[in-house]
Each structure stands twice: as structure tokens, then as C-alpha cells.
Amino acid sequence: MAKLLLNGNHAAANACKDVGVQVIAAYPITPQSPIVERLSRFVDDGKLNAEFVRVESEHSAITVCIAASTTGARVFTASSANGLCLMHEQLHWAAGSRLPIVLACANRAPAAPWNVWTDEQDSISQRDTGWVQLYCEDNQEIYDTIIQAYKLGEDPEIYAPVMVCFDGYILSHTMMPVETIDDSNLIKEFLPPYKPHTHLDPNDPCIVNLVTFPWIRHDPDKPGIEKMGAYPEFRYALQQSLLKVPEKFKKIDKEFGDKFGRYYGIYKEYLCDDAEFIIFGIGTLACEARISADLLRKQGFKVGLINLKLYRPFPRDDLIEFITKHPDIKGIIVFDRNLSYGYEGAVCTDLKSTLYSAHFDIPVHNYIAGIGGRNITAEQIASATKKSCEMILKGQIDKKPEWINIDMED
Amino acid sequence: MSKILKPKDIPEEEFILSGTRACSGCGLSLAYRFALKALGKNTIITVPASCSTVLHGMYPCAAVNLPMLNTAFESTGASASGIRAALNILGKKDITVLAWAGDGGTTDIGIQSLSGAAERGTDIIYACYDNEAYMNTGTQRSGSTPFGAYTTTTPSGKKQRRKNMPKIMAAHGIPYVATANAVYPIDLFQKFRRAKDEFKGDTRYIHIFSPCPPGWGFEPQDLIKIGKLGTETGIWDLYEIINGKFTLNNITMKIVQGKIKRKPVVDYFRAQKRFNTLSNNAIRRIQEEIDKKFQEYENSFA
CATH class of the missing domain: 3.40.50.920 (Rossmann fold)
Incomplete structure (x- = not known):
């Protein structure tokens, strides 16, 4: 454990380093940019072994995360305001694909007119995309919640993307003491390395996210016997998993608190x-x-x-x-x-x-x-x-x- | 290109299975079949919304025996980048990543993510199969629809010129840009092989002329005829841009060298219903442009 003086953005970046994210893709936007600036530095300095994809838009940032997560990596992105709104289409895609992507949102008011200060209109507008949304009230909570978010999203009963939201400037640019967990073994005891449930493997080829009908389909190898579901069944399963989140998060929060001494609850x-x-x-x-x-x-x-x-x-x-x-x-x-x-x-x-x-x-x-x-x-x-x-x-x-x-x- | 391949040099292994959802006489399926043969088993593909989405089948039946990730319309370059990034960090650098998109997904809505991926020098092969309109949604005009072509959104013929996407990609400074034509599968195979073997580690771009019977208004059995006319008349040229150096290949080079006689463009236009509203005067103007282009080719290559 180390006590560092961090702003909210840097607390988020440190959490990503400490959980060992493997692929990061992000695009600059105020007030989130310092998260990815710091992560770039961690990667370039060799403190974090990750691929950092410096994309040309937020839409591409979340798409890189979707593709990398499907391929089997632990991924991270961050955004705010108009950037998060640009991701909207792919937020649906990420949830529908059941990918445990973690996104940090430094909340900022969407234009117009231009405004860089905080409000929650950006993340609230993404409410119905199938993401878990967790809101934080201080920088320690940001750090801890990002670690919890991976544990939650990667749980086989959940498999859903998680947005960790915190108010721009009020937290993103305000320094506070934050206790970090720099012992990677301690983190791994709480959050084991990512075991992907999706895969893109030439030795076991499958097509991910095929066109899926409204009506129930049968396994072609067992016609009339094995039901394979269809779009509504996939979406129903997402809803059922999300409904398990409150109980699951309480357990995760307790485990986290028992280990690291900080409890939040839902x-x-x-x-x-x-x-x-x-x-x-x-x-x-x-x-x-x-x-x-x-x-x-x-x-x-x-x-x-x-x-x-x-x-x-x-x-x-x-x-x-x-x-x-x-x-x-x-x-x-x-x-x-x-x-x-x-x-x-x-x-x-x-x-x-x-x-x-x-x-x-x-x-x-x-x-x-x-x-x-x-x-x-x-x-x-x-x-x-x-x-x-x-x-x-x-x-x-x-x-x-x-x-x-x-x-x-x- | 170095060694000219023969049909016997093409691997027998098929990656497109029977029962695809492509239309009969589809240029895309022909091109895809040979592209996949060239890249082989150790490949991961990503495809945006397109005719290819449909070709791959409907859940739970898949018609392609390689791993493929469907992605949103504008996101192919980013999706391929994400697969590449994950493979790199997971220690699977040898796998080829193929992005396979239509002309709308490439030249219009997807140009940004493709440009970003190319600017980052992402280790992918990006192929655009160009059927010159949004065929999967019912033949609406795209940035790659040629002047004069009927589409459902240009009912009196497109009034604007098309984008030259291969040149746009060449301007990114990537090491390998090539054009191909679905009906010259050996040339196409060779270009995909070359992209895979000789330029691994950077972005490679191949733009494929891909005739479409329902969208262009010709009978499915005429696919090969129409495709060949495209190149034989000088409408669709076969070339490579290798590290910035432009070279013509195959039929186009033979025309320039005088080994094959170039056919008049009217043969190409009048074989398809989509050019019914293209006037004889317009065709004459296009013929003049093609003649001028070939005069320049001859000055450089003959």
C-alpha cells in the first residue's frame, strides 16, 4: 500500500496500471485526457505492459476495446461528454457482446453550447445501453471502483461492461490522498487475470455477432432438439445478468473491504x-x-x-x-x-x-x-x-x- | 509481379463453405474465396455491416470456416486494430488480421477509422470489395459509385465523380496498395499472398472491383464477362503501389504494352442496365478520359 496525492484522473490511471490492463484505446477530451496521458507514460516507461492504441476518435476507441476484449485482452478506455456520446452506438455493441470493458467517464456537460464543466448528462444519456454505471464521490473511490469494476464485469454470472463515472474537475482535477495497492499479488488475489469467455481463434473458428433472427433457431446438428435462442433470448440473458449486479456488487464490495479496508456498498x-x-x-x-x-x-x-x-x-x-x-x-x-x-x-x-x-x-x-x-x-x-x-x-x-x-x- | 501463378498453384482448401447467403453471380464471393485461400488458416477477419455480413450466414449457421468478428459499419479499421492489439499483447503476432469491407463501409462511413489504422501503421490487411453502391441495403449511391450510374438514390444517374480510394490509401505512405478484380482470381490471390508475406508488420490495402448482378443490372451468368470488360475497357485498372512506386499489372499492363487491344468503354456501359440513362455524349467524354489515361500509362510504362 502506498499513499499518493492524486487527482481523480490519475487515480483512475493508477488503478488501470495496478490491475494490469492489456489494451488501452482512447482519444483526448477534456476533462478526461489526463487519464490517458498518464497511462501513455506508464506504457512508455515500461511500468505497464499494455498495447496503447492512440485512435482517431472515441468511436474507434470503444471499437478497439470491443475487438481486443473479444480477442481475449483486459481493456480500458475513458471519455467525457461529446466523446462518450460519439461512443453511443458501440456502447450497445459492447453490452450486447457481453464484454467486461471498463470505461472511466469524467462527467462533463455535452454541447451545445460548448461547456467543459461537469454534469452527468453525458453518462445518464447512455443509461439504456446495457452498461453497469457506478458513480464515485472522491478519488479514493475512483481508484477502488475501477478495480471492483473489472471484478464485477469479468464475473461469469455478469459479463457486462462497466462505466465508472466521476464529476469532471470537482474530482478529475482535484488532488486528494489516495491509497494505492502497489502489490500486484494482492490485487491478483482479489482480481485474477482475465479469463475471456469469447474468443477469436483460428484453431477453433467461430463467427461472432452473426445476424440473429427474432425467432428461435435450432442447432443445425440437432434439428428440432437443441434450441439456440435468438436475438430476444440474447437480450433477455443480458437483462437477467444485469439484475444480478446489486447482489454481486455487494459481495465484491465486501471482499474488497475485507481485504483492503474500504467499503462502499451500492x-x-x-x-x-x-x-x-x-x-x-x-x-x-x-x-x-x-x-x-x-x-x-x-x-x-x-x-x-x-x-x-x-x-x-x-x-x-x-x-x-x-x-x-x-x-x-x-x-x-x-x-x-x-x-x-x-x-x-x-x-x-x-x-x-x-x-x-x-x-x-x-x-x-x-x-x-x-x-x-x-x-x-x-x-x-x-x-x-x-x-x-x-x-x-x-x-x-x-x-x-x-x-x-x-x-x-x- | 514476380512469378506468374497457375490454377494448380492455388490451394485446394476452402474457407467459404457451401450455403453462403450471397446472391448467385456475386463478385464479392468469388473475390473472398480466393482472398481467404491466399491468407490461409491462421487468419482472423473483421467485417462491418455489408453484403459480407449476410454472406457469412445467419445465427447459428456460419458459412465461413475462419474466425470473424462482426463490427459496426464505420468501425472496421478500429476493429482490426483492436484484434491486432490484443493478439500482440497475448503473444500471437503471427496471426494475419484481415479487415474486409464494402465500398460504402470503406470510402464513406468507414474512411476515418481506416485512415486512423493506416496512419498508425497497424499490422493488418484491409480489403475493400467495391460493388460501387450500398448493395446490401438495396443499391443506394456511395462515394465509390461511378458517374452516371443508376442507383435507388440516383434515379437519373449519379451526377458526381467517384472517389479514388486506392490513391487516398497510397497517400498514407503505407507500403502496399493494390487493385484487383474479382474475375481475375489468380491476380487477386497473388496480391493477397504478397500483402501477407512481403509487407507483414504494416498496413496493406487491396481494392477489389466486384461486379454485382442485381445492383448493376446484368444476369448472374455474365459476372465474368462484365468483370473482364471492366478491365479490358480501361475502366478498372490493375496496379500495385509498392512503397510509393506505381506499377501496372496483368491485363492492364498487357494493354499498355500493346499485347491486348483495349475495348471501347461503350461495350462495358451498354452491358449493364445501371448505365441506361448515361448518354452517348457522356460515354464519348468518358472514352476520351480513358484514352488520355492510357496515353499517360504508355508514356510511363510502354
Whole structure:
């Protein structure tokens, strides 16, 4: 173990070095570029034995990862904003191919207009591609989550790509002490070398991702006997595997924590035991809201916090269990640094759907905060939360999503 | 080219199995068959959305007995790069990586990832089989569709000239660029062999003229006739660019040397329905351009 002073990007790069990624392909984009700059240096200095493919676009970056992973290598890429959006087609491809690719996303607002600062619109827009999405709130978590992500994606019960997301600049360019695991044997005990489940081998030729029909096909060698499935069966299997992720991740997180002393869980809770109101969010915004909860507690509001780490698959059962165990909850206030334009924050919609599916009649208020990197303080989060708490206490449970710290009139 | 091969020199082993989904009289299948014979068993292929995707069969039946990775339309160069990178790090450098794409996937949507792969000097053979339109989606015009050709998106004939993709690839400074014609399989075989054996370690590019009966409007049994007319009239020339040096080969060289008489382009155009809207005046202009091109060839090579 070594304690290093690293920004979030360099924490991600160090994690890739320490797990021994074999093929890296990436294209520069702010604020992610320092990840791949550092990895280039590791490769050129011989500290990491990997092929680094300096591609000409993000679409090619993810394609190189798809092809290299199919061929049998442990792969890594990183991106942000427009770059991640350019990968979109291939994100579907990676998930459909069941490849354990790990992608670090330094979250940044997509254009237009141009903006390089953080929001989660880039990764949230990739929500439905079949990737696991894990959000981090500090640099140690970035380092640890990338190691966990390989373990998760490479698990034979999962075989899915994993996106590790963290807020641009707020984490990507902020130095923090990070404990790294520089003993490769220790890492290997937790994460053994990649055993590919796909292969491209001239000695055992097969065609990968053939055109696949909507209807069920039979094994040509055993006509009418052996069913081979079809496109819907492949996609169903992906969904079934993704639904196993929450339980699997909890096990991986426990194993990681037992070995290295740091536990995260699929969500992090703060002051929730007696909470009547829950602030709910992802990333650094929810991290900041710990202070807001403290402020509101001083004012007499019993406020707790959930910072969701695993956003996709959405941990429905775990959240229902949490709500069931906390019968005092009168309302949930969701802060989204993203927006499904024309409706509301994506995390809010997902949470509401989970509550509805379990027949919980708990009011959920939504605030859109920090779009395009707009600074949001703990006081602003507290003030908005307080407003919602008072409304809910008065029985005003219905409220449209509201932007906070926005210089516009309705 | 050094030694001229005979049919008996072509290996008997087949990598395309019976029951492909290609149309009858398909130039692509002929070219693919001989390209794979040239590269042999120790090969991994990647193919984007194209007629080749269909040729390979429908899950769970595959019609090609080599490992192949399907990839997205614009990503062939990157897909081949990824296979290469993984093989290198896994210690399997001897395996040949073949990228096999159509003209739309190469000259239009895939030109970026191909250019990137070539600029990186990626150790791959990239082959474009050029049937001069988006045939798999129903004959829409591509950047490689020639002037005057009917397609479903150029119903009165294409008004623009085509891209010269082999020259674009040569401009990348890669060591081996060649053109081939599906109906001259021995020449094609030899070029793939040469790409594999003599220029391993860098990007090699082969552009194959690949007539398409339904897309071009000729009967399947006329594939060889139409393909030959392409080269015999000087529309599709056979050449290699080796380390920047341009040389003509085979029929094209024989025409330039006066050993074979060049046929008029009208024979080629009038044998296909897709040029029905091409006027006699336009054909005369094209003939003049071809004559001028061959005058330049003669100045250089005769």
C-alpha cells in the first residue's frame, strides 16, 4: 500500500496500471485526457505492459476495446461528454457482446453550447445501453471502483461492461490522498487475470455477432432438439445478468473491504436511522449534501442522505428494503445534475418508479442542480431541501421539478 | 509481379463453405474465396455491416470456416486494430488480421477509422470489395459509385465523380496498395499472398472491383464477362503501389504494352442496365478520359 496525492484522473490511471490492463484505446477530451496521458507514460516507461492504441476518435476507441476484449485482452478506455456520446452506438455493441470493458467517464456537460464543466448528462444519456454505471464521490473511490469494476464485469454470472463515472474537475482535477495497492499479488488475489469467455481463434473458428433472427433457431446438428435462442433470448440473458449486479456488487464490495479496508456498498447513507426526509442523489452533489443534512439537523429537520453508487442496474430491491426499514420517511428530495429534457431528473424518475412499484406513497421532490458545472453549495441544497420539507409537512406533496441557483425568471 | 501463378498453384482448401447467403453471380464471393485461400488458416477477419455480413450466414449457421468478428459499419479499421492489439499483447503476432469491407463501409462511413489504422501503421490487411453502391441495403449511391450510374438514390444517374480510394490509401505512405478484380482470381490471390508475406508488420490495402448482378443490372451468368470488360475497357485498372512506386499489372499492363487491344468503354456501359440513362455524349467524354489515361500509362510504362 502506498499513499499518493492524486487527482481523480490519475487515480483512475493508477488503478488501470495496478490491475494490469492489456489494451488501452482512447482519444483526448477534456476533462478526461489526463487519464490517458498518464497511462501513455506508464506504457512508455515500461511500468505497464499494455498495447496503447492512440485512435482517431472515441468511436474507434470503444471499437478497439470491443475487438481486443473479444480477442481475449483486459481493456480500458475513458471519455467525457461529446466523446462518450460519439461512443453511443458501440456502447450497445459492447453490452450486447457481453464484454467486461471498463470505461472511466469524467462527467462533463455535452454541447451545445460548448461547456467543459461537469454534469452527468453525458453518462445518464447512455443509461439504456446495457452498461453497469457506478458513480464515485472522491478519488479514493475512483481508484477502488475501477478495480471492483473489472471484478464485477469479468464475473461469469455478469459479463457486462462497466462505466465508472466521476464529476469532471470537482474530482478529475482535484488532488486528494489516495491509497494505492502497489502489490500486484494482492490485487491478483482479489482480481485474477482475465479469463475471456469469447474468443477469436483460428484453431477453433467461430463467427461472432452473426445476424440473429427474432425467432428461435435450432442447432443445425440437432434439428428440432437443441434450441439456440435468438436475438430476444440474447437480450433477455443480458437483462437477467444485469439484475444480478446489486447482489454481486455487494459481495465484491465486501471482499474488497475485507481485504483492503474500504467499503462502499451500492449506496452510501448518512444520518438515515431516524430520518424523516431523505436527500437523494449521485456523485459529488450528494457528497456535498452531507453538510446540508448537518445544517438542517441543526434547524430541527430530521434529514438523512442517500448517495447512490450503483445507478444501473437501478437497485430497486435494495431501495425498497431501505424504505421499508425506515418507516419514518415522509419525503424524498432528489437532486439531479442531469435532466431528461421535457420531464425531470433521471434519478428522480427512476426512484419514483421504484417507490410506485412497491406501493410506497412517499412524496418525491426534484431539484435540477449544477447543470454545466454551475456551483452548488451545501447551503443551497439545504435551503431547497428545507422548502420541500416544509411543503410536505403542510401536505403540499405535489411539486414540479425546480432548478436551483438559476438566474432566470419563470 | 514476380512469378506468374497457375490454377494448380492455388490451394485446394476452402474457407467459404457451401450455403453462403450471397446472391448467385456475386463478385464479392468469388473475390473472398480466393482472398481467404491466399491468407490461409491462421487468419482472423473483421467485417462491418455489408453484403459480407449476410454472406457469412445467419445465427447459428456460419458459412465461413475462419474466425470473424462482426463490427459496426464505420468501425472496421478500429476493429482490426483492436484484434491486432490484443493478439500482440497475448503473444500471437503471427496471426494475419484481415479487415474486409464494402465500398460504402470503406470510402464513406468507414474512411476515418481506416485512415486512423493506416496512419498508425497497424499490422493488418484491409480489403475493400467495391460493388460501387450500398448493395446490401438495396443499391443506394456511395462515394465509390461511378458517374452516371443508376442507383435507388440516383434515379437519373449519379451526377458526381467517384472517389479514388486506392490513391487516398497510397497517400498514407503505407507500403502496399493494390487493385484487383474479382474475375481475375489468380491476380487477386497473388496480391493477397504478397500483402501477407512481403509487407507483414504494416498496413496493406487491396481494392477489389466486384461486379454485382442485381445492383448493376446484368444476369448472374455474365459476372465474368462484365468483370473482364471492366478491365479490358480501361475502366478498372490493375496496379500495385509498392512503397510509393506505381506499377501496372496483368491485363492492364498487357494493354499498355500493346499485347491486348483495349475495348471501347461503350461495350462495358451498354452491358449493364445501371448505365441506361448515361448518354452517348457522356460515354464519348468518358472514352476520351480513358484514352488520355492510357496515353499517360504508355508514356510511363510502354
